[in-house]
Amino acid sequence: MTEEVIKIKDLKGYYRGSFGVVHAVDGVSLTVNRGDIIAIAGESGCGKSSLAELITGKPIQLLQLEGGQVFVNDLSMYELDEEFIRKEILCKVIGYVPQSSQNSLNPVKKIKALILDVMRERIGRKPKNEPKYKEKVLQRVAEHFKKLGLERFVLEKYPHELSGGMKQRIVVGISTLWNPLILIVDEPTSALDVTTQQRLIETFKHLKETGIVETILFISHDIPVLAQICNTCIIMYAGKIVEEASMDDIVRKPQHPYTKMLINSIACFNPDGTAETKLEGIPGRPPDLKNPPIGCRFYARCSSRLEKCKENYPPFFISRTNNTPVACWLYEEGGDY
Amino acid sequence: MMNLTEKATILKKEEEPISRSSEKNTFQKFISNSFLHMSIKRGIFYFVVFFIAITLAFLLPRLVPGNVLGYIYERPQGTSPEAWAVIIANLEEYLGLNYPLEIQYINFLRSFFFEFDLGYSVLFSFEPVTNIVLRALPYTMMLVIPVLIISFFTGNWIGARTGYTNSKKDKVFYYIFMVLQTAPFFWMAYVFLDIFVLKLNWFPWGQSVPNWAWDWDAISTIFDHFWLPFIILSLTNIGGWATGAHALMTYEKGEDYISYGRKLGFSDNKLRKYAYRNSMLPQFTGLNLRFNGLIGSTLITEIIFRFPGLGYTMYDAFQNFDYALIIGSFIVTILVVVIGNYLIDMSYGILDPRIRVGGKGEA
Amino acid sequence: MTKETQLELGKNIGIKKIIKEKYHSAMDRYKRQIILMLVFTIVILIIIILTIVPPFNDPEKRFWVTPDVLLDNYARPSLEHWLGTDQLGRDHLTRLIHAVRNSLGFGLLTGSMCTVIAVFLGVIGPFKGGVIDLIASFLTNIALVFPQIPFILLLSSLLQIRAWWITMLIIGLFTWPWAARSIRSQVLTIKERNFIKVSRMSALKDMRIAFFEVLPNALPYVILAFIIFLGNSIVIEAGIAMIGLGQQNSLTLGLLLNQAVEWQWISSFSYWLWLPPGICLILIYLSFFMIQSSLSKTFEQRTS
Numbered sequence A: 001m002t003e004e005v006i007k008i009k010d011l012k013g014y015y016r017g018s019f020g021v022v023h024a025v026d027g028v029s030l031t032v033n034r035g036d037i038i039a040i041a042g043e044s045g046c047g048k049s050s051l052a053e054l055i056t057g058k059p060i061q062l063l064q065l066e067g068g069q070v071f072v073n074d075l076s077m078y079e080l081d082e083e084f085i086r087k088e089i090l091c092k093v094i095g096y097v098p099q100s101s102q103n104s105l106n107p108v109k110k111i112k113a114l115i116l117d118v119m120r121e122r123i124g125r126k127p128k129n130e131p132k133y134k135e136k137v138l139q140r141v142a143e144h145f146k147k148l149g150l151e152r153f154v155l156e157k158y159p160h161e162l163s164g165g166m167k168q169r170i171v172v173g174i175s176t177l178w179n180p181l182i183l184i185v186d187e188p189t190s191a192l193d194v195t196t197q198q199r200l201i202e203t204f205k206h207l208k209e210t211g212i213v214e215t216i217l218f219i220s221h222d223i224p225v226l227a228q229i230c231n232t233c234i235i236m237y238a239g240k241i242v243e244e245a246s247m248d249d250i251v252r253k254p255q256h257p258y259t260k261m262l263i264n265s266i267a268c269f270n271p272d273g274t275a276e277t278k279l280e281g282i283p284g285r286p287p288d289l290k291n292p293p294i295g296c297r298f299y300a301r302c303s304s305r306l307e308k309c310k311e312n313y314p315p316f317f318i319s320r321t322n323n324t325p326v327a328c329w330l331y332e333e334g335g336d337y
Numbered sequence B: 001m002m003n004l005t006e007k008a009t010i011l012k013k014e015e016e017p018i019s020r021s022s023e024k025n026t027f028q029k030f031i032s033n034s035f036l037h038m039s040i041k042r043g044i045f046y047f048v049v050f051f052i053a054i055t056l057a058f059l060l061p062r063l064v065p066g067n068v069l070g071y072i073y074e075r076p077q078g079t080s081p082e083a084w085a086v087i088i089a090n091l092e093e094y095l096g097l098n099y100p101l102e103i104q105y106i107n108f109l110r111s112f113f114f115e116f117d118l119g120y121s122v123l124f125s126f127e128p129v130t131n132i133v134l135r136a137l138p139y140t141m142m143l144v145i146p147v148l149i150i151s152f153f154t155g156n157w158i159g160a161r162t163g164y165t166n167s168k169k170d171k172v173f174y175y176i177f178m179v180l181q182t183a184p185f186f187w188m189a190y191v192f193l194d195i196f197v198l199k200l201n202w203f204p205w206g207q208s209v210p211n212w213a214w215d216w217d218a219i220s221t222i223f224d225h226f227w228l229p230f231i232i233l234s235l236t237n238i239g240g241w242a243t244g245a246h247a248l249m250t251y252e253k254g255e256d257y258i259s260y261g262r263k264l265g266f267s268d269n270k271l272r273k274y275a276y277r278n279s280m281l282p283q284f285t286g287l288n289l290r291f292n293g294l295i296g297s298t299l300i301t302e303i304i305f306r307f308p309g310l311g312y313t314m315y316d317a318f319q320n321f322d323y324a325l326i327i328g329s330f331i332v333t334i335l336v337v338v339i340g341n342y343l344i345d346m347s348y349g350i351l352d353p354r355i356r357v358g359g360k361g362e363a
Numbered sequence C: 001m002t003k004e005t006q007l008e009l010g011k012n013i014g015i016k017k018i019i020k021e022k023y024h025s026a027m028d029r030y031k032r033q034i035i036l037m038l039v040f041t042i043v044i045l046i047i048i049i050l051t052i053v054p055p056f057n058d059p060e061k062r063f064w065v066t067p068d069v070l071l072d073n074y075a076r077p078s079l080e081h082w083l084g085t086d087q088l089g090r091d092h093l094t095r096l097i098h099a100v101r102n103s104l105g106f107g108l109l110t111g112s113m114c115t116v117i118a119v120f121l122g123v124i125g126p127f128k129g130g131v132i133d134l135i136a137s138f139l140t141n142i143a144l145v146f147p148q149i150p151f152i153l154l155l156s157s158l159l160q161i162r163a164w165w166i167t168m169l170i171i172g173l174f175t176w177p178w179a180a181r182s183i184r185s186q187v188l189t190i191k192e193r194n195f196i197k198v199s200r201m202s203a204l205k206d207m208r209i210a211f212f213e214v215l216p217n218a219l220p221y222v223i224l225a226f227i228i229f230l231g232n233s234i235v236i237e238a239g240i241a242m243i244g245l246g247q248q249n250s251l252t253l254g255l256l257l258n259q260a261v262e263w264q265w266i267s268s269f270s271y272w273l274w275l276p277p278g279i280c281l282i283l284i285y286l287s288f289f290m291i292q293s294s295l296s297k298t299f300e301q302r303t304s
Ligand SMILES: Nc1ncnc2c1ncn2[C@@H]1O[C@H](COP(=O)(O)OP(=O)(O)O)[C@@H](O)[C@H]1O
Pocket: A015, A017, A022, A024, A042, A043, A044, A045, A046, A047, A048, A049, A050, A051, A062, A289, C024
């Protein structure tokens, strides 16, 4: 019944450069079903953006594909023709909102001109015998933007004349022009102030409600924000997935030691402003991804580590409490830690 | 309720085009006003620069240590005493040495601005300097303008291309031009002279270049003399533009709007065009300085190749102690520089609307 | 727990992350620039050492003329004369080394002079303010569009004295403006920083602040300007000396090239005479250029 929009199998992507090899994405498998709103959470630098980069087409420049497969709508992404990906996959199947939407609009083009460029690049030149083609296109775009709470006048502006939140929503608007099956959003809220963040989250909810996009892959380090819209959460650590569960379970009953610490490190305050629990940071730093440890990657920072964690990387075990996969030796015998 | 909202939307629809068109009108007015404003401001600035330059040109010969005229009063061989007397009379009249300095200055300015009179040349048998200089001007311009345009576009293209693709083959090109840029062009000129003129005999050298005329012989002879200086100047200038464009491009291609464009399904061609255009804009601001530098190197190259432009005329005059001609060609050179700078400023103002509205500040 | 505080927290993490990413990539590029810089600094140092140590800087050989000029002139490179001899039978290598040393010295002096002018005009404006600022920046703006080489040609042809200090003055007076401008803008930004404001309040004298508090902070730019001036003035001197408008008293690379023209070394197939000075000139200028460009890239990354 459920339809798999994206299926990732043992995906590996490394940065290779003069600095060495950075194992940014190191064996990630996950499935996104139609209608899901999935969160990918983790500390900064754990490879979330790199994962998104790998999903949205053949990686370029330093990031190189090292193995694994991505299926988009049952098509193996890396076997597809580049031209096909460009015309048929991007925007139509996968919409992408980049990490830095603030700078993602060409600074010397009006929004209008940029959108017309997108149209021309994707559809081809305008048909000859259709009068007022441009106006029609722009009319359609304006209607689309209206659903995101953008007025028509933004089309006439240069990016530097618009506010940060506005630019962000314009990027979301452009990325969803073709109603993609799945929208991948990378850290949309981190550069915005609180109220703008809130409005942006409302926008995403609205997108889902109106059916413009049904499936969203939401990448952020910010669990409180994720908790507001996502129903499933995947926790990443140092290039690998350590736990997958529903959002509620992650917040209420975290299983993996890393997830526990992550949840504990979120500050909780009483309404009167006194701290309820003391803020617990995670001691230590994430491992250097240039030469990651052979064993569990969280070993050095883990408070409940075992002997074998040092030498062997844990496969996924099913935790009994949540009945969800956890990559930790503590759950080896289906035990409950 | 329904009615109200409907009315509101209708009102809005009616309002929209009106407000937009009026906005556009005021905007256009604003642009044209500030453009006018800017052109006047820059015009005054360059006039002041020019004025200072000709004042210096007036003062310097009178202020330098050593008696400048001492050299002139030594009669060169081959000049009859009668002719020499006329020369001296002419010179004294030109320099107005009998008058006090202020009067000389006013006379100098008046004759320049109202009659475009720069005195008479000793070297060219008392021809008005203005004529000689105007004859030399096209030779300089036929070097400066094509070199500026060609090196600007080629250099930017090479730099941007190597910066964008980063492929090994392109890199070789880039490094060649980078080293060429650091090579002193006057030395290169002599090396080329040695190889192409003296060894291979491909180009003429040392014969006099004919005056501009619309007949085939003259033009082809002029162009025979033209190629070598042109090539030297272009080669050494392309490197400068290429290094700048390369740096700008490596920065530009990492910009987020490029990677977002890729995710939107832009073709690589289009993205490259975006990056080219945006990385080239800042290069326009460097055009002024490069133009000034180019004028300088053109003058020196002319001297080396004996190409009869302003530089060579000046050098020739210098070797024959023809002061009126030195100063005349100097003033016209400054005039070229000032007008060129002004035109560059204006065209940049037209190209980039942000400058026009924001104002470029000083200089 | 209120949403606002959580979100605030998230925002802080986000900012830290952005800083970290920049740092990461900057370190990587740093390395290359620093290596480049070191390589070319070593080249320059080798050149300087070669011109100073005794075996290459032999004053006896330098103006040594063989008894029979006709026999020994224009000798090809040999074991005895590594770069051959010139028209008077003098050892060309010794002369070349001497010229390089003089050129470097000339560059050093002229470069310092330009830097002093640029620093003075760049610093005095923002601190004295008012009319002085206006005059300083107006001077700079005008000098910026003033064509240098026509002026240098004019002055060289007017002045009948041919001494190195005249060339130095001429070059020094016309090449400083762009540096004055960039130093000025640096000083303006530095001035706005807090610690300067504090010392202003504590009633230190303006110029004291300018030269003891602000200038050290603008030092990277001053150093950059100095290196660029150094390379440029060596090349400009060579250029005007080569076409015969420069000084003719001390042997510089320019004067060697001038002799190459006067004695028609170029057309007389004595490549060993005219090739080395040009290559030295390229090497020196290229080294300064590379040092300067890698320095400025590292500075840029540090400040951004
Ligand atoms: N261009 C790059 N070159 C080298 N390493 C990189 C580059 N971009 C990211 N990395 C490294 O890859 C890892 C994952 O980065 P990223 O995917 O951006 O993490 P996240 O999005 O989770 O913050 C980090 O350790 C980072 O240092």
